[in-house]
Amino acid sequence: MGSMNPVNWRERVPVWKAIEASPLPAGAPSEKAKIVIVGTGLVGLAQAIDLGQRGHDVVVLGRFDFIPLGSKAICFSKRSLDILDRLGVGEQSVERGVVWNVGKVFWKEERAPVYQFDMLPVKNQKMPGFINIQQYYLEEMLIARAMELPNVDIRWGHDVTAIDPGEGSVGVEVASAAGGYHIDAEWLIACDGNKSTIRELMGLDFEGRVFEDNFLIADVKMKGERPSERWFWFDPPFNPGKSVLLHKQPDDVWRIDFQLGWNIDREACIRPENVDPLIRAMLGQDVEYEQEWYSVYTFQCRRMARFVHGRVLFAGDSAHLVSPFGARGCNGGFADIDNLGWKLDLILRGEADASLLESYNEEAIATADENILNSTRSTDFITPKSKISTIFRDAVLELSGEVPFAQGLVNSGRLSTAVSYSGSALNTPDGEDWQGKGIAPGSPALDAPLDEGWLLERLGGRFVLLTNGDPGFAVPGVETIDLSSISNAARALERHDLTPGAAILIRPDHYVAARWKSPTAAAVAGALARAKGALPS
């Protein structure tokens, strides 16, 4: 039984909002559970809602009995917003957050950007390219949504102290202020962050690069008439030789990231008297602001070798870490739970073999590797590691003001977009020539207006056969949506190149599994079986 006294985390971690610690569960001292999720951060909560919405009983264990304060994730991508929308909090996130699509890059004292980009090149989609919102607001929304689901049981202040991963179940020892108890879980999902207790208890690897640079996060509250855009400076006069990032959050809070360099006194750097000159140099000597949160961070690009370890599954920061340039941390975590949820659902329902989880391992690692690759490249551009790399970086910035091609090389962060699983075993390769049009298997369906609403809303979280015309057959386990019978479907048809008679099989996470110009029932059934993990016949 969990005999250790639980840590009083309120003394160690700044509290944004206290939540009453949960009592001992009815099943204590020993209970059984289908799914235990460890972690009450954004990734754990989102996974709990996903599985709860699919009808499963979920126990969520959170070591904190509060929502923590502090500057953490703030940038949420369109793909994450699409996922959050499916979980029931997309619209309120956008309403509460600061919407932005445009990023600008500045160099030295130049007032005009050397480069700018738009994160939502395809318009007429429900969700914007990005929103910024404080992590605690989003956590609060997800908690409220999870509490609407009677089958989701969040236990605040319940800390895992030991686990025993077995073949048929996972033993979990839990400590809480009300006492210790044991859970015998069919599945355990570790969403417990970069210092994952579960990863540590299992003695698992976590490999990659650690970057030796320090960045100051200054979240400050100030009134100001700046546009809701991502502004990034290379070598500005107010932080010579280094970079600065400015980003708007709700409530007139602005995130400013100052690159600090290697050998610094981390304690001294966050003292208000040392932050103040940096802020005044940047925003003007007479700027009025209040400190919301200061901290210093370094970063790493690492991942576990595998995310699936028998009945223990890793998602989010517990499985992979990236540098913050590109907003690929939490957005990568949402991609994980979106991928994992429907697969575990099918396994629990007996509609798929547990080997389907191997595709979670592959696809989530493909996402993590793309995120790590991109954020490593951005980091090397932003903080060059040698004289010659600084010279090349500056040559790119200089040329970008002179000739158009160089703008494409400016890398202040390649911001998170959906990752394609073009090599996934779940895809059925095209049998016809789509001439590069539409959305290929392994990429997510593209939102478009539909009827009074949106395509992605209509897809929901199940397998859908999207057609242009009545296919003349139905396949069990797949809902057919005939776009030709729905008003305002022109863009949805065009974006997926659905010519008359054509059809696309879309997975519960909105990824395209297969497509046909002239589908047959057998072909759709075969692709469905393959997308559920059966070997192609």
Next chain:
Amino acid sequence: MKLVTSPNLANADGVYEKLIALHHGLDEEESMRVNARLILLLINHIGDADIVSEAIRHAGLGTQQN
């Protein structure tokens, strides 16, 4: 190999002379900067990642990492 390694340039001596003249009077740092600009311009003009990769590999022959 897609990278052309046989003679491929008319008036090679004249082009070489221009390359050296570009650096005339520059200190090492300025020369590195100008070279970087030149490399970036040429890479974009070549426009073929395979050829550029082959050139990068060949240029690195004989250095410690290669």
